[in-house]
Amino acid sequence: MAIGKWDKRFIGLALHVAEWSKDPSTRVGAVIVDNKQRVISMGYNGPPRGVSDHYVTREDKLFKTIHAEENAVLFAKQDLTGATAYVTHPPCANCAAKLVQSGVTRVVFPAPSEDFLSRWKESYYAALGMFVEAGVAVETGE
Template sequence: MTLLSKWDKRFINIAESVSTWSKDPSRKIGAIAVRNRKILSTGYNGFPKGIEDTEARLNVREIKYQYVVHAEMNCIYNAAENGISLRDSTLYIYGLPVCGDCSLGIIQAGVLRVVAVSKATPERWKAAIGKTDEIFKEAGVEYEFAEI
């Protein structure tokens, strides 16, 4: 575990707040991208714009997983939609470690550092998250875990 600076703690707390915007009944994830202590973008796990997030879709995992966009990718997409580069930024994530698919998007967006609250991973997510450390290391992305 990494000791966080006061700014890191502030940004993790903001990512936690963003996670509450998710309508997912079982897991709420929040992400914020920051550069030079300025928030560039936010994201939370949820359905794409224009897709109805009904209880029927949200409460059946097999259906929900077909629609949900992870918080990290929503943060990247929201930045792109607004013409904001995430190059050389830090991504703060509250909720779960980064999955392999999101790690690829994070690298492509030019993020240099990722701070996640905990490395604790539910069993059903271990396969998806398993390669992330290796992928980030090879790409030169700092990946830190911290407790708040």
């Protein structure tokens, strides 16, 4: 199913939120909305509160970064059951698990690029498998 006008708007909002990330290589944003298209929560990738965003190595960054989807789930102040998550990048397996566990029933994100798949292929397909098994609708767009 093609993504609609509101889906494009919320992906646009997620792209705006992604700009708040200080990560020089990958900026990711997430927006979670309820079934009446009201924003419940937003998040972007970055270190935990009070932790420096200056990393010595890539591995150091990976260990300390909270993903956009995780931040959006953590900062939600209400139940996410039945919500839709809009993410600027395909969710990794860990974020997919958190979205499923939080009650999100639909996830919208751009189709993965070849570059993305060259680095995240296993995690991406594990995420898709979890979404399918849990009955979470997945829609990819432009």
